[in-house]
Amino acid sequence: MKAKTQELINHGITYAIFTAIAIWVVFPIFWMVSSSFMSQADQHTRLPLLLPSHISLLGWDYLIYNLGLLEPLRNSIGIATISTGVVLLATVLSGYALARFSFKGKALAFNFLLLTQFVPTVANLITLFILFTRYLHIFNTWSGLIIIYSSGGMILGTLLFSGFFSGLPVNIEEAAMIDGTSRFGAFWRVILPLMKPGLITVTTFAFIGFWGEFQIASIFTDSNAAKTLPVSLIQLLTPYGTLNYAAQYAIGTVLAIPPLVLFICFQKYFNPSLTNSGYKG
């Protein structure tokens, strides 16, 4: 009986702590959405308002008509989606190769992939910038950002998929191949349907990473032809603060929605033990 009471108290304290953390986690996002509907007057009350005194669409209007937000939005969606597609297509195959085939230099390839995760982006920016502006002429284009994003995503994608494939028993494909299908047939019809968690994990991580990326996009774009939303958001800021707070929060809200939807739909597949090492277990 005493142990039971003790457990009840422990759980009570735990839930109190959890609730506090949950408020800390969710509140900024809630307030950002709510503030995007506030008028200029509501933004500057002496005591901050949690909800707008009346719904004002000035921030959203400013966004669409004055800033031409729709172009950066289109760029963000296009670039993140295509990059994710490229990563998915390439790494599902490279991950499979790394997990299943034995070839000369495999250990080297694997270690090299692990090492490249550690290269700081800033070390690559200059060479990429010179390459893009002087030789390839893809500065300020979708293709420029897609090339950088998808090649960056290849590393994590390959490691993740190789982890997922190593977790599948080899005899699944062997059975299919004995039944007369080719290796690719086995891969396509037997293995890939079992890869749903892997496909979802890589898609979610790649998309969220590309969607929120700021540093590369800020350097490799200079107009609405390829500028993405995070760049537009920071460019609203002037040295004297921003002119339109509600517009800032409105961009933030637009940026927050897709990652939230993806994560909430797929959170049961989220398993960091695989993400960490690129190795099973």
Add this chain to the structure above:
Amino acid sequence: MFTKDIFISQTISITIEWVAVVMTLNYSFALVLALLMNQRRLRLKVHFRVLFLVSFAVPITAVWPIWVRILTPSGGLLNVVLAGLDLENPLHPIEWLNSYPLLTVAMVGLWSGFAFGAIALLAALQGIPADQYEAVRLDGANRFNTFRFIEWPHLMKLNVILWMLGIVAALNNFNIIYVMTGGGPGFATTTLYLYAYRELGSGDYAYTSAIATLLFAVEMVVAVFYVRYVWLRGRK
């Protein structure tokens, strides 16, 4: 070139401070949370797990304006709440991003990153067989000893990976520092990474490359340990 630069030694010490603060905050918070979530018969933990992932999912490049608003010295929500609780004098509001820039930015970083470590550690804790808990319970171990002799040794493998990845992530952190302070005020939050970026903006490509190479060299040391560790673990 480093010898002629009066800022580089300051930048290096800020980098070390930043890595130490971020690692301590993020790891200890994640560990405590994981231990709390690992209690048996805790029914709502699945729902809280989803909630905790919210800040991990949303990119910091989306929510930074609201953090700036919360931390505004006069009329900012945090100071208003603290003044309401009588914890600070409303006439002398705390200037979070000016007086304690590194710690404040690290707290925002904690907000956006704690869930990853917490859920990784929770997954590892759940892998401990129940009979091990039973064994120490029969030996009369208290909560601390259970942690000391069962849970901590079991977490060690993951810890090494989390620490190494955490150090490199802190060294490479750009987004959180850049959006919150831009490396300022002055040089107060300019880590090596931000410093290289700042030099890039000033057009000194050679010096940017030199700083980036220094950073790269430090990270390669961690990376070689990491690869060796993962590799040896995979061979076992």
